[in-house]
Amino acid sequence: MGERAELLTESALKPHLSQLSERSDASLALNVHLPFCPSRCLSCDRIAVVQHQPGEIEHYVANLANELARTSELLGQRRALSRVHFGGGSPNHLSELALATVFSHIDEHFVVDASTQFSMELNPRRTSRAQLNFLKGLGVEHIKLEVRDVDANVQREIGRIHSLELLEDVISIAHGVNFDSIGMDYLIGLPGQTVESCAQSIEAILSLGPDWLVCLPFHRRESLFPHQIAVDSQHLPSLTDRMVMFNQIQTDLTEAGYEWVGLNMFAKPQHELAVAQRDGALALNVLGYGTDADLSVLGVGLGALGELPRLVTQNQTNLAHWHQQVESGSLSVASAVRSDDSEVLQRKIMRSLMCRQTISVDSLTETQRENWIRPLAGQGYAEEASGGYRLTEFGLTMLPHVWTDSSPVFRAF
Numbered sequence: 531m532g533e534r535a536e537l538l539t540e541s542a543l544k545p546h547l548s549q550l551s552e553r554s555d556a557s558l559a560l561n562v563h564l565p566f567c568p569s570r571c572l573s574c575d576r577i578a579v580v581q582h583q584p585g586e587i588e589h590y591v592a593n594l595a596n597e598l599a600r601t602s603e604l605l606g607q608r609r610a611l612s613r614v615h616f617g618g619g620s621p622n623h624l625s626e627l628a629l630a631t632v633f634s635h636i637d638e639h640f641v642v643d644a645s646t647q648f649s650m651e652l653n654p655r656r657t658s659r660a661q662l663n664f665l666k667g668l669g670v671e672h673i674k675l676e677v678r679d680v681d682a683n684v685q686r687e688i689g690r691i692h693s694l695e696l697l698e699d700v701i702s703i704a705h706g707v708n709f710d711s712i713g714m715d716y717l718i719g720l721p722g723q724t725v726e727s728c729a730q731s732i733e734a735i736l737s738l739g740p741d742w743l744v745c746l747p748f749h750r751r752e753s754l755f756p757h758q759i760a761v762d763s764q765h766l767p768s769l770t771d772r773m774v775m776f777n778q779i780q781t782d783l784t785e786a787g788y789e790w791v792g793l794n795m796f797a798k799p800q801h802e803l804a805v806a807q808r809d810g811a812l813a814l815n816v817l818g819y820g821t822d823a824d825l826s827v828l829g830v831g832l833g834a835l836g837e838l839p840r841l842v843t844q845n846q847t848n849l850a851h852w853h854q855q856v857e858s859g860s861l862s863v864a865s866a867v868r869s870d871d872s873e874v875l876q877r878k879i880m881r882s883l884m885c886r887q888t889i890s891v892d893s894l895t896e897t898q899r900e901n902w903i904r905p906l907a908g909q910g911y912a913e914e915a916s917g918g919y920r921l922t923e924f925g926l927t928m929l930p931h932v933w934t935d936s937s938p939v940f941r942a943f
Contacts, residue, residue: 538866551606563831565619571690575937577833602639610641620653687722721765742797746936812885
């Protein structure tokens with residue numbers, strides 16, 4: 531997780547879960563990590579495992595059930611879930627039986643109903659009409675296609691090939707299945723990417739008509755993701771080019787009718803996150819943008835992130851160790867970043883800036899303004915406005931490259 535992370539055990543996590551168990555009305559989400567992939571592309575900065583043996587995946591699903599049961603037990607009762615998010619890896623690399631089993635275990639240990647929002651990240655190369663219908667039948671309403679880029683040259687550079695025709699087919703089928711929202715990602719800073727290729731990619735993405743698009747900066751981190759050593763640093767676009775690309779994306783999508791949500795997301799006006807931003811209700815946590823500012827996230831599975839009051843957690847990232855920990859009857863939590871009251875408030879303030887682009891003076895003490903906001907103003911990211919501070923045009927252009935990241939771990943803080 532970052533240099534501030536400390537080792538964490540289940541016993542150290544228990545008091546936080548006990549506090550959560552006493553708040554029976556607290557909004558809870560599950561972040562379920564399904565790490566398996568058919569192959570690993572060079573842009574991958576997730577906890578991922580290339581696996582084709584059904585037995586190994588069945589072993590993981592069985593232990594995921596054990597971790598779900600232990601999580602529910604420590605909460606003291608079968609709690610209701612506001613949201614369940616499935617990340618990867620490629621969650622849809624699992625068979626229909628394996629996915630159905632995971633859903634069944636969640637339903638066994640938690641309360642899910644019509645108000646529970648199910649979302650899943652999908653590898654478009656592993657998606658079919660039958661699978662999309664199956665996922666809709668399980669209750670998934672929100673899907674995000676992990677695309678990275680639609681430019682053929684960039685795809686070859688990172689080893690993640692999917693044609694525009696394939697994406698058109700997947701999105702057309704998904705619309706026919708009537709998912710509530712269909713989103714995509716676009717990574718800025720990939721090898722082989724240019725200002726010109728970006729403009730062409732965005733034109734192609736607009737032709738696909740996703741409900742929302744999130745733009746995330748890619749950073750080469752071979753020390754953490756050794757396979758990225760194969761990324762040719764000479765082929766990476768400069769920061770200047772990346773900023774030009776983001777400006778082009780912002781211009782093209784807003785001209786096409788999308789609304790700029792938060793720092794780095796663009797959504798159609800009727801999308802719930804665009805509505806939330808207009809209503810001042812947009813929130814941010816380890817799962818990304820949402821509508822619930824008080825959501826507590828429980829991470830389940832290999833390397834899964836969680837977020838509780840004053841604590842951001844990450845589970846064990848080594849698969850063998852994860853199995854061992856769960857089979858011993860313990861949660862797989864391994865590390866965490868703790869926050870005191872001041873740090874909790876600082877994160878709240880910074881996230882508010884990301885979601886609303888403004889912050890009122892009344893919500894800050896003089897010390898907080900001096901330590902947190904004025905440094906942003908000194909860098910040109912923010913400026914004083916009537917009754918508060920707002921992000922400048924430079925801040926809106928630059929901060930998506932500073933405060934966001936394609937890797938979930940680095941987006942957590």
